[in-house]
Amino acid sequence: MARVVKNTLAMGLLGILCSPLPVIFAIMLNEVKHKYFRKIVQTAATFPNFISWVIVFSLSFSIFSSEGLFNGIMTSLGLIDKPTNLLGNADAVWYFQTALLIWKSLGWTSVIYLAAITGIDAEIYEAGKMDGASRLKLIWHVTVPGIMPTFIVLLLLSVSNILTIGFDQYYAFKNPLVADNIEVLDLYVYRIGIATNDYSYATAIGIAKTFVGIVLLFSVNMFAKKVRGQSIV
Template sequence: MLGMIIAFQEYSPFLGFTGSEFVGLRHFSRIFSEPEVLRVIWNTLYLSFLQIAFAFPAPIILAVLLNEVRNQLYKRLIQTVVYLPHFLSWVIVVGLFFIFLRSNGIINRILQVYLGFEVPVDFLTEPDFFRPLIIIQVIWKEIGWGTIIFLAALAGINPDLYEAAIVDGANRWRQIWHITLPGIRSTIVILLILRLGHVLDSGFEQIFLMLNAFNMEIGNVLDTFVYYKGIQQSDYSFATAVGMFKGVVGLILVGGANYLAKKFGEDGIY
């Protein structure tokens, strides 16, 4: 943490922490003045909110569906299958998508042979496909991990509540709406609060592997921007300032979301 002092310096590796010039908040002012940085912040926020809207509810929905399965063998088989991708690195996940989605890959072959497409679809270079592919990859890789947490929360719901609902004539959908979802509401709130703390953290490795010259304008996020600025262009001070800015925003969002959660009667995280 002491090394973050370079965010307030014009840091030079040859001069070190003590010899580099102190410039105050100059690098932080650049965050809000340079058009490139504002575009990168927008890309990061847009992608993060897409993940919250689509990837965050996915394990909740899957956990609720699995909770309704009565065949335990089938239930465990599905859990194992959806959980396995969590152990794959992003290099493998992105590599698999490259194999399936390249111009001569199986997806384009199906589109051409069975659906009559005359030319292959540029899934990997067309900017419009970048964000949907990122969301699909996140869901496929992490849905099993999130499902474990919600299934554990579902196991704590009193079975007597379901029996009472059946006696009252509630169907499956009513039981899910009035018993299952309220029973895991506190878990959902806590995980959502923690997720908001990473709203400016889109994940470096996945984005870096998916970036190319065609989708750089909409795909470059703060994590990759810090890498290009700090490592490739040796602008260490500015890259550190951007990283500190991410941390402060995350702290504010977590604190604000936790405050609102308590206002609405939830426990929050502290």
């Protein structure tokens, strides 16, 4: 059980540490002046969100398995002596799964921040330009403060849901080589409840996880109220 909690917290914290990436992507996308190029990039970045984790696993297997595209290119270039199976690397599974999650959700999450940027008063940008502010200064002093409330709300919600980081992804990528490092609470509850028919224990874990999530939600809500002067729920 301690191993499962460790895996859940580790990958949850890695996800939280990477939470500024959609903000950076949204800001960069907003600064692109070519409308059609911006739409193409946004569509390409958002599309992975609608791909099933089973398909993501199939693509990852084709690219990162021992005989996949990645190892073929690296071997042909002489950068590695023998192929490595990234899908079976227990030491890298936390980082690999976090990278996949970022790739899948980056574009979709950035849509929220793009909407927040759209809500910033255009007159503030015009005033900054009249005062001689560069694009970088406008980003730092206007765009970033404008989307910071949205970022804080999503960040606090991510903290409250740190024990609920998903099931599909880890179920699809689980294999005997990485089973000990990829099993999270949701997958553990499924294995205990469905695979071994220990419904009472699985239910107890699920209830405990829900209770902890509620406690975290109200805790971050109180924290947000003290810091921002406004609660998130």
